[in-house]
Amino acid sequence: MIHYQYLLFDADNTLFDFDRANRGAFHAVCQAMDISESDEHFALYERCNNALWRAFDRGECTKDFLVIERFRRFLAQLDIERDPERCNAVHLQALSHSSFPLPYAEELCRTLSFTHRLYLVTNAVAAVQRSRLRRSVLAPYFSGAFISEDAGAAKPDVAYFDYVFAHIDGIRRDNCLLIGDSLSSDIQGANNYAIPCCWYNPKGAPRPDRLRIDYEIRDLRQLYNIV
Numbered sequence: 001m002i003h004y005q006y007l008l009f010d011a012d013n014t015l016f017d018f019d020r021a022n023r024g025a026f027h028a029v030c031q032a033m034d035i036s037e038s039d040e041h042f043a044l045y046e047r048c049n050n051a052l053w054r055a056f057d058r059g060e061c062t063k064d065f066l067v068i069e070r071f072r073r074f075l076a077q078l079d080i081e082r083d084p085e086r087c088n089a090v091h092l093q094a095l096s097h098s099s100f101p102l103p104y105a106e107e108l109c110r111t112l113s114f115t116h117r118l119y120l121v122t123n124a125v126a127a128v129q130r131s132r133l134r135r136s137v138l139a140p141y142f143s144g145a146f147i148s149e150d151a152g153a154a155k156p157d158v159a160y161f162d163y164v165f166a167h168i169d170g171i172r173r174d175n176c177l178l179i180g181d182s183l184s185s186d187i188q189g190a191n192n193y194a195i196p197c198c199w200y201n202p203k204g205a206p207r208p209d210r211l212r213i214d215y216e217i218r219d220l221r222q223l224y225n226i227v
């Protein structure tokens with residue numbers, strides 16, 4: 001029996017290994033901009049990047065601002081002079097060529113595509129994400145992809161989900177399931193929009209108590225028994 005006909009998948013770190021793509025893009029920036037590459041420098045970049053994405057999730061800054069600002073802060077902390085806009089351009093270019101599926105993602109999407117309708121719901125820079133999705137082995141299994149920049153709103157905002165629902169015939173709050181790894185964008189978004197959600201938590205992070213989490217999985221194959 002099918003419980004959730006419409007499956008809304010987050011992309012990065014739910015179906016795609018974004019950490020690997022991100023590390024590769026950082027490598028490309030260091031090469032192109034003559035910045036010495038080390039784990040410490042990558043960790044510093046990640047602190048700048050993550051702080052800004054959290055601010056973005058809270059609606060405190062725009063994506064155009066954050067993609068440049070993360071490099072501006074990184075370069076300032078290293079105390080070196082490089083063009084942050086160029087760093088970001090190299091980064092996005094490298095990222096747009098990297099889409100590595102996570103374990104079991106391809107098998108899962110292929111199998112479910114016979115019985116369910118699969119969509120991607122992703123907060124990202126539209127040009128980069130479209131390129132990554134198009135090149136991905138998962139592309140044939142999806143009926144559509146909703147990228148926040150195109151929607152003019154992002155997870156966890158209600159306006160983003162209004163956009164998604166307006167573009168999928170037949171979807172209702174009770175026949176869809178959102179699957180994602182992020183508490184602040186995916187699970188918070190499902191809570192805001194009152195739709196069922198499944199938290200993909202491969203590392204076994206502690207469960208928060210102020211969010212509704214209908215299902216929690218550590219392995220994508222556990223979805224077969226839920227949907």
Ligand SMILES: [Mg+2]
Binds near residue numbers: 010014
């Ligand atoms: Mg994610």
